[in-house]
Amino acid sequence: MIPRAAASTALRLAQGFPILALTGPRQSGKTTLARAVFPEKPYVSLENPDEREFATTDPKRFLARFGQGAILDEVQRCPQLLSWLQALVDDRRKMGDFILTGSAQLDLVEGITQSLAGRVARIELLPLSAQELQQAGLLPDSLERALLLGGYPALYDRPVTPHDWLANYVATYVERDVRQLVAVRDLALFQTFVKMCAARTGQLLNLAALGADCGISAVTARQWLSVLETCYIVTLLRPHHRNFGKRLVKAPKLYFLDAGLAAWLMGVRDAQALQTHAARGALFETWVVSELYKQRLNQGQPLDLWFWRDSAGTEVDVLIEHPTGLQPIEIKSGSTWASDWADNLRKWQRYADVECPHPTVVYGGTESQERQDHRLCSWRDVAQCAQA
Template identity: 40%
Template sequence: MASRLAQSAPSEGQRTDEEKGLGPGAAARRLDAAGTSVVVRRCIEDPELIHYDSQIVKYVTRAIESAVDRAARSFPAVVLTGPRRAGKTSLLQHMFPNASYFLLEDPELVARVRADPQGFLDAARTPAILDEVQNVPEVFAHVRARIDRRPRRAGQWMLTGSQDAPLMQGVTESMAGRAAVLRLLPFSARETPKVSLLRGAYPEVVARPGAARLWFSSYVQTYLERDVRAALAVRDLATFRRFLALVASRHGQILNKTALAAPLGVSVPTITQWLGVLETTAQILIVPPFYENLGKRLIKSPKVFIADSGLACHLLGIDSQAELAKSPFIGALFEGFVAFEVAKIQANAGQRQQLYYFRDEQGLEVDLLVPGRSGEIRLIECKAARSVTPSDAAPMQKLAEALRRTRRTPVSVRLDLVHEAPKAGATTSAVAPGVRALPWQGFLDTM
């Protein structure tokens, strides 16, 4: 199956004239004899095409589709979480084209559902997609009641939400054992080679990289006005915007809440609450430390990244490859990019996130650590450079030696030195005994 490249574009009935192709664009202005835009007609005739802002683009298959399909065959309900504009709606509408669809962000519909949730669901044809369902938590109990009437009927309710905390609270309280929960993140590099460090992976940016600056500005504003205000009832959104920029400036660093609170003039509990909002809306990636009894004093605070590298670059004021190459943040941005790609691979397989870093008080640090099957451990060092040296692998070698020495049973430790490389030079080489140097594209193929 495939999903739309313009993942978050609204349905045809909800689009503005410009989004329907009636604005600038010669192709969109060309009409056939019936008065239909040539672009729109081509999309109607070929279901593998979509129309987005006067452009025709091909679907991009989402890696999570097989997991969604299995879930829909096994559970009465499927809950799809993930950040706003990652493509949840488009994925479900493509996979379940005959399902009825309800966007629970429309004020009139929300008011109607809250007034009579039972009547709303009685009139809804199943299978049904309830989009942004966390806005109307009243429906959870009624969906559960309908599931309990026909518990063996799978794939009847598809629920999406951009705020994990309220969504999962409703699922936990009302639908335990009745729903499969999956997480959709923006495009992965496995899904499209157009994912990049500078522009990131949001579908609409991938479709139109030239409009990235405007898109990210609009995205941040929408995020503040909808998700942040809804989650916190924050009155001073300007301070929260400064907080978001401050988190970006700490990209890839060990989390220090006091250092975030001081320049904003807010309390540490407030910072904790705000970080929780960023995490539950999938705007940040939290990488916890790896704990192991190695006879060392370990750093116990997590690292924090802005999840999407394109959004991180936008918040840091990086708008071109030249600016990125000169930026003091390029190393941290590359590390976060690789980390988020690993998180996407795990999420697309329906797995929980297993991604860590290691650092002790003597300064030994390894960027990423990923537990594998059968007890294997992968140590990953990320270098935003075209070439690497044996010294780059030294921290991983020291940690691998400590792991092998302290474990009671033999452990397989895999060491990968991940770096930037020209596509033509995407080869694997050994830079030190037991260490592989791979361009990031090749590394992801091994995950």
């Protein structure tokens, strides 16, 4: 198993809550993490028809088997179990009693909110981060290879190509499980929608244009996008809300949470082709934003990430909220530093007129260094770029 950064967070939270819930996309390593961190607990998968039937028909006896708690995998398959868990953990008053995992965020979070409020801590586990891969000696040698592979653990612990694995992942998860949540009847239309979203990763979201390009209404596009967000396929980065005396855009930016999946949906099959591909910049920005998400989620921190853009097009790719202030981050896919890369960071600081801890440019080169008024951070050191 590749050591996960969220393991220490899981242990910490299990000391203060009777239930720990691990959510995230399928194949992100939730079950592996739960079994590695809590090896003494029995493991039960509710994907197993026999176990699911037992839990559904007689939840009290099902849970009575686990005097020392258990790992309940894919618990959203049996949502009525959560109410019985509430009564059980209230009676036992034992911390770290049950570990729950689930891939469908909507079902699981709804059940947690209704039945387990105040009794459960959540960790959202995304695919492997660059830092986790680097510590395991598995970080790809080139940026292009990193963008092509993404972070799903299966691509690093078995002899399978990204094309073969991602094709099957899309067919079995995105096109089957995800579309069932909105009862999509036209699979081809949904496939087109997902690919159109991939083509727009790193861009401002325009639902009307997205829907028109796919032949669906803006309302349907919003519904389908919401499901992709719920299932950890995409995320929306919101514009920063503070007005610095400039007219600001209000639309969010759309990002895939795995650059490798976005690249596959765009039809990119070769790392060498990414050196000159038109989507290289957008995929690199997607990769960096997903890394920043992973870092905060693995540490159990809130997702205090924003972007800033005014009506004239001046933009800062990411703003990170720290106790000491807002940290602006620019993302450039080039491998050679250019003197104008930090211009928008300087403009934003003038508009904001606030303390900015460590303005940073993350780029596609290999050398990190401190410059006069900002940090230059290599893609290999992306885990350090958000440290104020």
